[in-house]
Amino acid sequence: MNNKGATLGMLYPAVISIILVGMILGIGIYALTAVSEGVAADTMTVVNESVTFENSTNSGEYVATYNDCGARSFTITNVWNASDGLIPTTNYTFDTNGLLTAVDGSPFTDVQANVSYTYTGTDRTGTTDPCTALTTTGTGVGGLASWIAVIVVVLAAAIVLGIVINSFGKRSGV
Numbered sequence: 001m002n003n004k005g006a007t008l009g010m011l012y013p014a015v016i017s018i019i020l021v022g023m024i025l026g027i028g029i030y031a032l033t034a035v036s037e038g039v040a041a042d043t044m045t046v047v048n049e050s051v052t053f054e055n056s057t058n059s060g061e062y063v064a065t066y067n068d069c070g071a072r073s074f075t076i077t078n079v080w081n082a083s084d085g086l087i088p089t090t091n092y093t094f095d096t097n098g099l100l101t102a103v104d105g106s107p108f109t110d111v112q113a114n115v116s117y118t119y120t121g122t123d124r125t126g127t128t129d130p131c132t133a134l135t136t137t138g139t140g141v142g143g144l145a146s147w148i149a150v151i152v153v154v155l156a157a158a159i160v161l162g163i164v165i166n167s168f169g170k171r172s173g174v
Contacts, residue, residue: 014159018152025144032137041070047077047116051100059101063115066098071121074098081113 044065051061065071076094080086093101100115 014155018148018155022148025148041120042122043118044071044121045077045116045118048114049116050112051115052112053102060093060099061101063098063100063117065119065121068121071098071119072096073120075118076100077116077118079113079115087113 046063046065049064051063053061063074066074074094074096076089078086079092079094079100091103093099093103094117098117098119100113
């Protein structure tokens, strides 16, 4: 009977396994993200979307499609309102995430403006859309990846505890 007990050398397979699982999850998340962006790669154009502002000095309003699956790289074409007509680009800012903000002191005072813009994305937004499915899967796998640190700590504690308990359990020769 061999009573040598657990050794630190037994950690090698566990450490390699954890590293491999982490690498596979990382590569998988990256691939899912890249494929979902590839699926949502059409240039979309929106004309005369109505954007309502809470007040003239607000923190901005997002266009309706900013949260669509894969929507990115927003570019403004025109902004106009009823009282001033076409609004000069010096009176607002528009970021690549779809946020339209009136510049303080500009005559951009109507509560509603019409916006035309383009963006990269997809017009397929149903729950069975490939882009949505890939994004949802990537988010789920990403949530699992955040637990890896906890799993590693629990495994390490279990191994160390097993080594300590095993070393105290040996009988000395009398």
